[in-house]
Amino acid sequence: MSVFDVVFGKPLATSAEHDEHIGVAAGIPIFGLDGLTSAAYGPEAAMQLLVPLGIAGVSAYLLPVFSCILVLLAIVYLSYRQTIEAYPNGGGSYTVASENLGDGAGLLAAAALMIDYILTAAVGISAGVTALVSASDGTRISHTMHHYQLAFCLLILIIIATVNMRGMKESGFAFMLPTFIFVGTLVTTIAWAAYQYWATGGHPVAVAPPPPPEVGVSTFTKVGLVWLLMKTFASGCAAMTGVEAVSNGVTAFREPRAKKANQTLTIIIGMLIVMLYGLSWVAKIYHVTAMNPDAHNYQNVLSIEVAAVFGRGWFYFLTMGGVLAALSFSANTAFADFPRMARAIALRDYLPHVFILRGRRLLFSHGIYALTGFTALILIIFNGVTDRLIPLYAIGAFLAFTLSQAGMVVHWLHTKDAKHRFVKLFFNGLGAVATGITLIVVLVAKFTSGAWVTALLVPFLIIIMTTIKRHYRRVKLETADPTPLRLSGLEDPIVIIPMARWDKISEKAMRFGLLMSETVKVVHIHGDEQDALGCVWDKMVADPVREANRTLPELITVSSNYRTILSPLMDYILKLEDENPGRKIAVLLPELVVRHWWENLLHNQRVQILKLLLLLKGNQRIVVVNIPWYL
Amino acid sequence: MSVFDVVFGKPLATSAEHDEHIGVAAGIPIFGLDGLTSAAYGPEAAMQLLVPLGIAGVSAYLLPVFSCILVLLAIVYLSYRQTIEAYPNGGGSYTVASENLGDGAGLLAAAALMIDYILTAAVGISAGVTALVSASDGTRISHTMHHYQLAFCLLILIIIATVNMRGMKESGFAFMLPTFIFVGTLVTTIAWAAYQYWATGGHPVAVAPPPPPEVGVSTFTKVGLVWLLMKTFASGCAAMTGVEAVSNGVTAFREPRAKKANQTLTIIIGMLIVMLYGLSWVAKIYHVTAMNPDAHNYQNVLSIEVAAVFGRGWFYFLTMGGVLAALSFSANTAFADFPRMARAIALRDYLPHVFILRGRRLLFSHGIYALTGFTALILIIFNGVTDRLIPLYAIGAFLAFTLSQAGMVVHWLHTKDAKHRFVKLFFNGLGAVATGITLIVVLVAKFTSGAWVTALLVPFLIIIMTTIKRHYRRVKLETADPTPLRLSGLEDPIVIIPMARWDKISEKAMRFGLLMSETVKVVHIHGDEQDALGCVWDKMVADPVREANRTLPELITVSSNYRTILSPLMDYILKLEDENPGRKIAVLLPELVVRHWWENLLHNQRVQILKLLLLLKGNQRIVVVNIPWYL
DSSP states (O other): OOOHHHHOOOOOOGGGGGGBBOHHHHHHHHHHHHHHHHHHHHHHHEEEEHHHHHHHHHIIIIIHHHHHHHHHHHHHHHHHHHHHOOOOOOOOOOHHHHHHOHHHHHHHHHHHHHHHHHHHHHHHHHHHHHHHHTTTTTTTHHHHHHHHHHHHHHHHHHHHHHHTTTOOHHHHHHHHHHHHHHHHHHHHHHHHHHHHHHHHTSSSOOOOOOOOSSSSSOOOOOOHHHHHHHHHHHHHHHGTTTHHOOOOOOGBBBBSSSHHHHHHHHHHHHHHHHHHHHHHHHHHHHHHHOOTTTTOOOOHHHHHHHHHHHHSSSSHHHHHHHHHHHHHHHHHHHHHHHHHHHHHHHTTSOGGGGGGGOOSSSSHHHHHHHHHHHHHHHHHHHTTTTTGHHHHHHHHHHHHHOOOOOHHHHHHOOTOOOOTHHHHHHEEEHHHHHHHHHHHHHHHHIIIIIHHHHHHHHHHHHHHHHHHHHHHHHHHHBBBBSSSSTTTTTOOEEEEOOOOOBHHHHHHHHHHHHHOOEEEEEEEEEOOSSHHHHHHHHHIIIIHHHHHHOOOEEEEEOTTTTOSSHHHHHHHHHHHHHSTTTEEEEEEEEEEOOGGGGGGGOOOOOOHHHHHHHHHHHTTTTTEEEEEEEO | OOHHHHHHOOOOOOHHHHHOBOOOOHHHHHHHHHHHHHHHHHHHHHHHGGGHHHHHIIIIIIIHHHHHHHHHHHHHHHHHHHHHOOOOOOOOOOHHHHHOOOOHHHHHHHHHHHHHHHHHHHHHHHHHHHHHHHHTTSSSSHHHHHHHHHHHHHHHHHHHHHHHOOOOHHHHHTTTTHHHHHHHHHHHHHHHHHHHHHOOOSOOOSSOOOOOSSSSSOOOOOHHHHHHHHHHHHHHHHGGTTHHHHHHHHGBBSSSSHHHHHHHHHHHHEEEEEEHHHHHHHHHHTTTOOOTTTTTTOOOOHHHHHHHOSSSSHHHHHHHHHHHHHHHHTTHHHHHHHHHHHHHHTTTTSOOOGGGGTTTSSHHHHHHHHHHHHHHHHHHHTTTGGGGGGGHHHHHHHHHHHHHHHHHHHHHHHOOOTTHHHHHHHHHHHHHHHHHHHHHHHHHHHHHIIHHHHHHHHHHHHHHHHHHHHHHHHHHHBBBBBBBOOOOTTOOOEEEEOOOOOBBBHHHHHHHHHHHHSSSEEEEOOOOOOOOOOOOIIIIIIHHHHTTTTTOOOOEEEOOOSOSSSHHHHHHHHHHHHHSSSSOOOEEEEEESSSSSGGGSSSOOOOHHHHHHHHOOOTTTTTEEEEEOOO
């Protein structure tokens, strides 16, 4: 077994596909990590905006805002359940939108989701690493850790990519433990806080008291307050990204696919709702406010909450460790979905066809390569610090949600025989309207802080995809051949053999040329040196051919004033082609094949350049025959 | 006229060669700059070693040491005059040594000179730039200048390489002015010092007094003193490098070549002797000692001398500017000689044959590329500071001198009818002995300070050159064909056409295949998708072929368990080749040629990989035919 096999797993036969399908237990870490980890940063994102309102603001508005978000989440959940049932062969937003709303809407969804997935991967990894690096602040290794931030990010990217190259199933197992610790510790925290609340009659005492609010309470006009709450809502919606992941990956599940996928989705959403609502509630009862991220003793809300409930003991560190791991590996969801989506898009000719191919482990490997490449690019450009990209990707997610739900509405309108058709229509319609409104809110609230980048990128990606489609359509049109093989007009080609001297390589080419055609033209480019070929031509070539009563090959000697070989040769070939319309030209290129790579340095690479020139400047009638000579 | 033509000059026809030949005026800067600029650092190198003896040491020993050097120079000059006359087609050390002493001695000279030329180029440029950068010390731009030292070096390298790419003649004109200023100002300085010496009755007063000797006078034993003087002599011999340059470049001169070359050599050596002796004498009469190069107010001997004679006025700065320019451009001599020598070596198969080709400006362009590359490499490795390389290259030069003179001795022994044969024999013999002794002195004196590197590099280069020769000999042996074309056993090849589907590209390949042979095998690699080709085979291919009463092509369907296309295809081809000994296999590769480079990303590059695999794993009987299809 090679090292390659050890790292990436042995190749899997196509017939082994069945064994690679996953169940609910593997589905949760694979498709859920992205959504679940939203609980770690969603409340924080919303609470940052409530800071000017002080503790009273958190008490008064945090739970209502998150209730809105959870209602929206529930609607989206119900909508996606229906999508999964209706599209058991994979109902990603792209598929649903393009099948029901047309190619345009499909491309819009595709562009939005491509941006979303790439950013999810980059931001997830970067968030985990940032948390890890921050944890070292104040210690002796802090400087080193900051220095290697990007290196850590790329290392985690490579780990995730490698695990994913091994296959769906393996990545499910690999990321199960971090997911379990993440969810387990947070739910335990919430449960213990609830018990304390009950035990103390509604006034629990923080073990490690939260820091006091840093800024004074500002007053707001009514409009100002509404705008603030809208922005809070928009920020909190970051917690909803990743919900569409399961619907896109239905085909990864064992049969009954749709059922397994829906069970997975239900568990993920259930856990997410518990965590989001629970953590908001803990913030309220422990009077937690968000801290200014630039403060020197900054802690995030999650850290303050866990410390308040349990103090800074081993459980605190276990929880924080779980958060770190889960965040870093949340990129895995993008790795599960992006290749599937890219394949769906490529099947409709809007992306390169390599995305359709399945690699040695039955995965769409090129999707993994592409995602890894783009993610690495973004991490490198932003040097591993991607906080500023967060506003960008909620847009992508909500655009995809809206198009998917709207597509489902059209689907139910056309599917006249579905059971409970109008109930389904209602839920998908509600989902479409709700996510559509949210999209507008997020776009408006976040436009200046980065959402405009997405607004520019989406049309750019759509242009690329339509250009690709146009290319494939043209190739198909030009090469499609609905007629049987024509056998008329099969005329021998004119054979051209460039020859510098008479040797075994030349002889081999001559023999092959005489086999191919009666018309053989040997071209000798003649610089300022002696005409070595002309001297021996009669003896070596002409005489034996005459004796055998065959048509004599023609020797054409071209003198080269500027000592170049290739351009007079190309000129001659193109001229001959021009003078013989309708005839094929076969250029025979004798080529020396050396044993070691370095030996190529000792021979001019004219044959290689000539091949390239013939390919670039040639046309349908010019064919190149390589006659290799092995030393 | 393209930008390329403006920068590098228009291509020159082979017939224009005559016009590119140079005269004496251009020959001096081209072949003389390296030798002449030795005057700028030769005395300094020697005087650095005399520092422990104080002013008295300079007075007592500097002129005697330089007298020895000048006698040696005169002997070498006379020897090279004779070499030029005897070898009017270029009498570089390599040619003379290999023609008279055998290939081994020739390779030794070649290796020594290659090292010498590359180091000359790097050290020359670096010395000029170091002087320029030092000139800025203490000013505000000093830091910036030091920062960009390497960039300056590479810039000058590019300028020299570009000028050289334009041709011999142009580089002669380009470097004439710096040479003129360099020689003119130094000779003026010496003449004015001589006048002052005369006018003051032997006690000239320095305008800007030289700094006092920095270290106290040490006492030496007799052996110690001899060893010190030997080292002084060895260091001063650095002033003799570059003397062989003219002999190597005789073919660059107009007819009568040998005469023009000898005139050039005479003028160069004459000027060099005047400058070397003159500057040593000026040092003596103005009581100049060398300064410690690490001293914060370090000035080199030349600067101290010019300041002593003329003060720090405009003439001082003109002189220093001339020195800077001449030093920087002294690399030009290497550019004139290295390509000629590389050609001579390549003609004997010891270097890649590209060095024989003449480029668009009738130069041996690849020699210029190689020299530029190696020089840049050395400059980059040493970050533009190459002082430590100076000891290395005197070895190369003296090794070459010795071999060349010894070769000439053998030459005269064999040339029985030469005029004044014994006089010539005497001078060359004297030269060989003198330079041989000097070589040993330099090697011993400089061994620990770097000469050992040369001693290691020389055998390494010789091994490379003999390996190259062995390769060329093997190729020649294996491909040489002294027999006429054999026409027996011309049997149609087996044609293999890999085919994925039936389209116009496949049809074109089929038609060409049927032309080439009766035995056509179409190979269809079949993964998990539908067998698209099998369905249409009868209708599209088999039926029309049957109707035309031709041999039916065979359709071979190979199933691929692991979704790979190339490896089952290669397996099939190699198996078929194995089963049909004696028959040729022609693999027809239909290939889509796109219009824009980016379109290649949309098509898998299997054909390209297959071509490479066939070339690497194929053998004499497998021929590849590219059937391009242009969109």
